[in-house]
Amino acid sequence: MRGGARPAGEVRAAGARRAGAREARRALRAELLKLLTLPAVWLTVAGTWAAAVALAAAFAAAGRRGGAAAASALDVGLAPVGYAQAGFIVLGVVAAVSEYGGGQIRTTLAAMPRRAVRHGAGIAALLLVAVPAAVVVCVSGAAVAWLVLGGAAGAAGGGRACAAVAGAVGYLALTAVLAGAVAGVVRRAVPAVAALLGHYFIAGPLLRDRAAFAAWLPDTAGLGMWSAGGGGLGAAAAWGVVAAWSAAAAAVSLAVFVRREA
């Protein structure tokens, strides 16, 4: 509508879009503040980081003693990701379940009554916490392995190193989102953590070598994102499969959240 006043409908629509964007920004800020002021979030991240660094040091020391043919510092340093995923599962569960302690969910819905906006903001805030946490965990694991192995380490090319670290970070963050979605449906921490750890640490590894479909499960497919051993899928396919699982879980939890009486 050049050169004249815009029709009232168009002006209203633009105003509504602006109000919607402002509402989403505020919701994201609120959800991020919630996570950052929850002591359990910091404890989980710090504990996961400490465990990952200790494991990387132990794996590297063992590799050095064993004199195994030049495992790269990168592969050794990322090996703890298989264990660190437990920490990111707990992180997702803690974030989701904290809504249901002390009746906070009612405060949340009173402040942000449009549930899809609030749910999306919750997932975005979780990613904003999980991605930097995963970067710290993965990079410090690789750095510790490099320090311990010293000259004994085989070299990994810069490109492959970046792809592997990015894959590990993406895997951990998407796993946190998937765990948060499951916990948001279950609403209780212990059953959610038990079911998720049961899958990622017992059922998943058992199925991996026994069933072809296991290649498409989020844990085994995820190996293709970060593990030198791979999970049977290429890196791009692995990213796609894990992201699809997380997106599907988030969609289900959104559908439940929108319909449920709080």
Add this chain to the structure above:
Amino acid sequence: MIQIDRLVKRRGSTEILSGVGFEARAGRVTGFLGPNGAGKSSTLRILLGLDRATSGTALVGGVPYARLRDPLSKVGAVLDGSGAHRSRTGRAHLRWVAASAGIGRTRVEEVLAQVGLSDAAGRRVGGYSLGMGRRLGLAAALLGDPETLVLDEPVNGLDPEGIRWLRMFLRGCAAQGRAVLLSSHLMGELAETVDDVVVIHRGRVSARGTLAEVTGGHSSLEDAFFALTGGGGGGGR
């Protein structure tokens, strides 16, 4: 202004609300009275968009709660408990609520002072007494300087001094032109606070009007209440 019209809520085969209707007008304190399980909380939860009605409407300023823009500036709601996670500090709780509405940190300190929690604001909510939790809930409700206040059983957990403070506070809110709706199953506390009364019993409104109209013919609001609700004592929720 709150308008509730022919609200029906069924859960399974139980009818919890059977056509509840009333208004809470600006500048007045409306008492929503009934025994436990009469349907007070169910009505307020539908009003605040937490539960869905089977039929009927509950509007705030003519709009359902879930469609309000800037809801904290329209309605301040205090339901049971603090509404805060126990491991967060009172101040951190109010800050995220404020952030959701684009409200600044100075306002957080203002409402903390208003409810008398400034000194306890840095402590975790898990260490608060029942009364302090209620005050925190009220502080969150006040953040947006709302046109309407909705309080579910606000005197529960308050000591006599707290009840007196709340009573004067709510009168002050009404005097500023706000609509105040508060539910209670305690009559004595309410008689001195409310202008209008709505009595609910077994999911139906059994009386509504000004305090004088509802009390008329009885020696006190308490007597009127027991007469209207068949001797008190409620069924299940």
